[in-house]
Amino acid sequence: MGIVILGDGYITDIGYTSDFYSEMAPSHLAFSSLVAGCDPGGTLRPGRVLELGFGQGFGLALLAAANPDIVFEGCDFNPAHVAHARDLVESAGLTNLSVAEASFEAMAARAGDGNVDIVLLHGVLSWVAKEAEEAILQILRQRLRRDGALYISYNCLPGWAPLVPIRQLIIDIKRRHAGNSQSQIAAALDLLAQLKEGNATYFACNPMASVHLEAMLAQDRVYLAHEYLSDHWRLFQFSEVAARLGQADGLGYIASATLTENFDQFAVPANLQPLMAQTGDPILRETLRDVAANKNFRRDIFGRASRILSKAERREFLGQMLFAPAVPRRRQQFKFRGPLNELIGKEDFYSPIADMLAERFATFDELLALPSFGEHAVDRLVECLALLIHSGQVVPFVMRPTTDPEPARRFNRMIVDRARGGRLYGYLASPVAGTGIRIDDFGLLTLAAVFDGKADTPLAAARHGLSIITALGRRPFDNARALTEDDEAIEFLSARMKPVIEDDIPLWRRLGML
Known part of the structure; x- marks a missing residue:
């Protein structure tokens, strides 16, 4: 494949993974704010959402399909990512989403008119250069409304501290390995595994690093390449992020989009909860929570409407x-x-x-x-x-006026059609809930049978599902064992498609997905 291609230190020779994160849905952000007792601001009924660095664009396209009354836009510097996102937009006929191939610096230079209610920044801050970080702040100053909100996720301390040597060794291998990103990450994982198996003292003294490496060995190599091979990789204290965002016209912390982290009884050891209760400074309190839980990743909501609600105000918002x-x-x-x-x-x-x-x-x-x-x-x-x-x-x-379900249904049919060709996405769009609903491979096969009129019974759906799998040159697997006999494969598929037909599909219809 030749030498790895880098764009200003970023991984560009392989595309990022396609996934959806429910924490980025506007309604989830609104509820998270209310859980923390804060004004949801523009997350409650947004008119425009901007994602900076959308990766493959699957999550952004899903949100646009599920929320046709909201205008979505996104930018990403990777041409392959933008092409994939545009393909999703065109294939699903989405008219409320536009994507641009642009760096954050180029986007900041275009200025803006303060018309965005929500900015999404997932998994970006830890992997960009200082210049890009400054551009992000400028975009926030230019585009975010006065009651707007920012969703931002990033690697944080102290949880990542014991793992820094793993990442540094991966970078050292990358700089000495003249191959593409996949071969570089494979070489790094192989060497790390040898060190662990050889009882390297680093792993013996850092049990968390040992557990982390075991997890890495089972993870998607494309994800790992983007996670570890970028030249830009920074670990943040929460207080550092809060201070930087305060420079974007006073963005203040609202809540964690990881809902359980807003409750001390869930997020902090019991004997430390009194310490949290007596810590009045909200920034210091979050820092203490991170140390108490040894947190390594944060999903934060910041906004300029970071106002604490009275009980009556909160109750009124919850009622909506x-x-x-x-x-x-x-x-x-x-x-x-x-x-x-x-x-x-x-x-x-x-x-x-x-x-x-x-x-x-x-x-x-x-x-x-x-x-x-x-x-x-x-x-x-x-x-x-x-x-x-x-x-x-x-x-x-x-609560909102009746939403047109057709964009989501077109999107979902597209996802099922792509599954027939072997490209699997793990979520469908719900226009009722305005978010994504998880679906597995058996669900996708079952929907293909439904759309083709071959799902009168689970057995009929299974036969149709097997024909799709066979056309791809594949076989169903049961506990890593390939089912080579058709009768056995059909019985296996039928047992797993039956609950989809009986339970899931009626729910998906209620959610406006079909």
Whole structure:
């Protein structure tokens, strides 16, 4: 493949992974702000959203499909990323999304007119040069409305501190390995694995580094190349990010988009919670939380409308929100992964919520009226909803006029059509919830059968699904074993497509996806 191609120190010879992050949906940002007791500002009913550095553009295109009443725009300097994003836009017929091939410096030079309600900056800050960082601040000053909000995610300290030598060794190998990014990351992983297996003292003295390397060995190599091979790689203290964003016309911290991190009882060891409670400085408090949880990645919301709401104001805003299930009722469970450990929800609180949402989408007021809650238990309901949303089982959305479902349905058909050709994306767009709903390979195969009129029974859908897989020269796998016999493969597929037909598809129809 020749020498790795770099664009000002960035990885450009391989495209970034295509994924969707629900934390970037406007309604999620609004709910996160309310969880923290802050004014949601422009996240509640945005008119325009800008993403800086959109990668492959899948998440941005999905949000545009799910929110046709919002204007979306994005910029990325990588031509391949922009081409992929434009292909998604054209194939799905999205008229509310425009993407530009441009550096942040070029975009900042164009100025702006303060017309953006939300700026999205996912996984960018830790991997850009100082000049690009300055351009980002300038774009925020130019484009973000006075009540606008910024979503920003980045690698942080102290969690990354023990892992710095891993990254530095990868960079040293890159500089001495005349190959492309994939061969460089493969060579680095091989050498790191040999060091660990040979009982290198670094790994013996840093158990976290050992665990981290094991995870790396199982991860997507394309993701790892973008994560570790860029010449620009910085680790931030939260206070440093907050100070820099304060220079963008006073952007202040609002909340974490990782909902569980807004609750000290989930995010901080019990014996440190009194220390958090008596720390009045919000910047220092977040720094202490990071140390208490050894945090290595943050998803923050900043805004100029970072006003603390009164209880009455917060209650009024919460009353404008609705909630819907993202997975069928029979698959919901009340065990949640928290920042520190697993959390177990009480059936008395969670089952009534899940039961009501299985019957109909419900407002905050309707859920609060359940016998388990009441006006005295607003905080309890907020906590329950936060955990259900964090676990991907419920989605929040804001009351709005009827939304045209067709862009999302075109987008979803496109995703299913691409699955037939072997290109798999893990989410579909919901125009009701304004966000993405996770779908696995079996769900995509089942929808292909539905769209082709071959899903009268799970067995019929399985036969059709096997024909799609076979046309790609592939076979279904059961626990890493290829199913070479058709009868066995059809039985396997039928068992997994049956719950999709019975449970998922009815829910997807309720969510406006089909």
